[in-house]
Amino acid sequence: MSEETKSPTPPPTGEPKAAAGEAAPGTFQSPSEKAGVPPKSSAPPAAHAPAAPAKPSAPVPTPWDSPMVTRLKGHYGSGIEANSYLGQNFMVVDSSLIPELLQVLRDQEQFDYLVDVTALHYPQREKQFDLVWILYSFKRNERMRIKTMIADGASAPSVVAIWPAANWLEREVYDMFGIRFDGHPDLKRILLPDGWKGHPLRKDYGIIQQDQEWVQINLGIESGQ
């Protein structure tokens, strides 16, 4: 894939697995239990990888170096951490750099196409949410992801002014996770009805859970299911 060939990252160095966590602190979270799933073994799965001889060693995130990363790091300092996993580049940035960094990426680094905005929920963590922007540059034929962590109840800056495409995407994140976006022109639910309570893609929202009151009132179903 050209995505891989374009990536300037050296191949994984085959360091011991324990180093993976240090290479990218806060990048990947330890497995958390899902509702209805029997508890898994407590050891992180990465630790299993060397034990199983048949399996090739699990890939680890490697630092991502490119002129762009150097430029951005020079400007923003330690707020940026750039890594590459399975040939895909991503940056974990401090939430205070959003949206300025995204603006710079579009205006100066030619990432003109916002592919997707999405989020992840880690209930055990202090800052519960990961916000992810997937960007693509037509000129460079390059993809990257920007990740930042925000706390439950905190709002994120909207990027609708930078990419109008973010409008519905941010509404979906709000609908599914309850993350509010400051400066969004019309932030309201998009897939679920306006009066719905709860945000289904949060981990504490059960898979068969519904807003029973809403169902009873609006659909006339007594049981609410």
Add this chain to the structure above:
Amino acid sequence: MIDQTMTDRTMTDRTTTDQAMTDRTSHLELEQHDKTFLDSNELIINMGPQHPATHGVLRVILKLDGEKVLGTECVIGYLHRGVEKIAEHRTYSMFNPYVDRMDYVAAVSNGLGYCEAVEKLLNVEAPPRARYIRVILTELNRLASHMLWLGTHALDIGAITPLFYTFRDREEILKIFEKYCGARLTTHAFRIGGCLYETYDGFEREVKKFLDFVTPKIDEYEELLTTNRIWVERTKGVGKISAKECVALGVTGPVLRASGVKWDLRKAQPYAAYADFDFEIPTGQSGDTYDRYLVRMQEMRQSLRIIDQAVGKIPEGPIMAKVPKVIKPAVGEIYHSIEAPKGELGYFIVSDGSTQPYRVRVRPPSFVNLQALDMMVRGALVADVIAVIGTLDIVLGEVDR
């Protein structure tokens, strides 16, 4: 003609069962209520959710001045099934058939994108033979999807005949799918690591026969429409969108290409076996409905070209890579996207090292493309809204997931 008093009365006269609709009060409706009856000629009407030309259950609230569209608002979510939530409670293989239910007219493409994304996350690659079979089926599916689009789009605009023609010919593709994997629409044709089924006896011969059968049929569709005066008048200059606007709105697929951007993921970041084939990326210039029609017609011919090359040289060998029985990717995340018939279809999968994905995010092309509707129909006529919904080629199953 519906007058102002009537619309206002119907708005207040709603019963509780209609509450679901009123709940989704749009800003357009609010603006309308604030005004007195006399100072405005504006009219708010609902198109859908039960409307034959909305291709499913799309509700568009139109703000009109006579026949002219002043603004629109899409109300979506009627088909929301919580696909992304379901994914978190299924194993990687169990979730595979679910993706077929998003864009159900291009189920094979959905499956390809998902399987390849998980393969990438597992760091395995499907064997060459499987990749060729995938290309053939996916391109057949692109044809089927474009045929369905053409038939319904033409029907919306008032041409009934193309629908019968395209459905007749699409049937032949579905027959091949059925013979290959037993299903016609939601095929679940691929598995993580390759394909489950070997091609059946005479598969290559039948696909070749189909190519010979369908090539003149595409000419036939073009004969019906390309120079048809009514078709040209209804589509030329309608729903224009420039390349710059497409990029800003994240619009991809034939809509982007019809605006003159030569970008196709099959070429830009080749996946499956697309790097092995010789094909063109058709583009348009003006970005109107007519150009999008031409681009899709050309794409159908290019698909035939790809299938023709692929069928001629399917490599021998296994069809399944070495994938563990229990799929348990290492902790990490992946984004993989493919060129689905409607645009960039992406999967963002996060693994926590367990047998179930921690999160599967689908980047649906229909959802993002539909966002451009408002921009494309402002200032146009009501009838053009129908044409533009058709030309965007949305599938509500994918918009709502």
